[in-house]
Structure formats: structure tokens, C-alpha cells
Amino acid sequence: MTITTKGRPLMVDDGYSYVKDRQTDLKTYWRCENHKHFNCHYRLHTCNVTNDILERKGTHVSNRNRDTTKLLLRKFDEKLNERATSTQETTDTILCQCLTSIPDTVRARLPALDHVKRKIRKRRQNHHLPHLFLTTAIFQACLQYYK
Structure with missing residues (x-):
């Protein structure tokens, strides 16, 4: 699943x-x-x-x-997104760790590595603040102060 x-x-x-x-x-x-x-x-x-x-x-x-390469690419993306949001590793470290787990046939179908790195950075940027912090009274007070 x-x-x-x-x-x-x-x-x-x-x-x-x-x-x-x-x-x-x-x-x-x-x-x-x-x-x-x-x-x-x-x-x-x-x-x-x-x-x-x-x-x-x-x-x-x-x-x-029936395309096993497509399924492996999907799992690569899931692993990349999960590590980007849950760890504090560098972008290069995440990329290297995820690339070692896929065969060369799947690597050939990946986009340019610069684009994959950008995807990691964007994923982290979107998940930078935890959801609980956004609803706290301190955060709401800061928003009111700077308006």
C-alpha cells in the first residue's frame, strides 16, 4: 500500500x-x-x-x-519526501541515501539532480513550521503585533 x-x-x-x-x-x-x-x-x-x-x-x-520502473520511481519520491520532512539531513545527504536504493534503470528516468534537490528544498520550506505552532496563542499574538 x-x-x-x-x-x-x-x-x-x-x-x-x-x-x-x-x-x-x-x-x-x-x-x-x-x-x-x-x-x-x-x-x-x-x-x-x-x-x-x-x-x-x-x-x-x-x-x-505493468511498469515496475514507475512503481520504483513512486517509492523513491515517497522516501525522498519522507526524509525531507522528518530529518535534518542536508539535501545532498538525502539525495545520496535515496539514490543508493534504486537501480540504474530507474536513475535514468529521474529528472536532473538539480530539480530533485529543489524538490527537497521546497518540501522542507512547505513543512518548516509545525502545525501546532501555527495555532498557538504566542504565534497569533505575533501576527497581531506585526499587522
Whole structure:
């Protein structure tokens, strides 16, 4: 289980990615990530308690949609974002640590390293102040004072 770039749940099974379609009390229904682009109607049903796959419905349009490199790039981005927001390591250290965990085929599809470093800096800039600090009385008083 992972998340999309918009923060939604994403399930990976057998090299294919599935986005959450809907959820009931007992089951979660997932549809193929390529539902719109390639008109793929493959679906998964999972149990909410155990996260086991209960049922598989349909057939995938083709095997060319199974892209392990894309999945590894997604995991690289998740790891990069997580380390950027939760550690105080330098940008170069984060980049080096994340690059060592991916194969060369995935590195070839990465953007220029300057762009990746900028992404780390922007992620840190957006998460610089903790949310609790923004709601404290001291912070609110400072805002009123400087207005």
C-alpha cells in the first residue's frame, strides 16, 4: 500500500497499480490506475480488516501497463519526501541515501539532480513550521503585533 501524489491510497499488486474506487463496511473496491487512459476495467476487492484480496474481476487491457520502473520511481519520491520532512539531513545527504536504493534503470528516468534537490528544498520550506505552532496563542499574538 502506498499513496498517490495527491495523498490518496494506492494499492500495488503484481506490477499493476490500483486506486481506491469506493469503500463499504466490509470491502474496499479498487480500480486499475489505467482506467481512464487505456479503458482498463480490471478491479480488486479487498477486506477492510485484513487487507487481503478477496476477488479479482476483469482482465487488464495489456501487459504494457505493468511498469515496475514507475512503481520504483513512486517509492523513491515517497522516501525522498519522507526524509525531507522528518530529518535534518542536508539535501545532498538525502539525495545520496535515496539514490543508493534504486537501480540504474530507474536513475535514468529521474529528472536532473538539480530539480530533485529543489524538490527537497521546497518540501522542507512547505513543512518548516509545525502545525501546532501555527495555532498557538504566542504565534497569533505575533501576527497581531506585526499587522
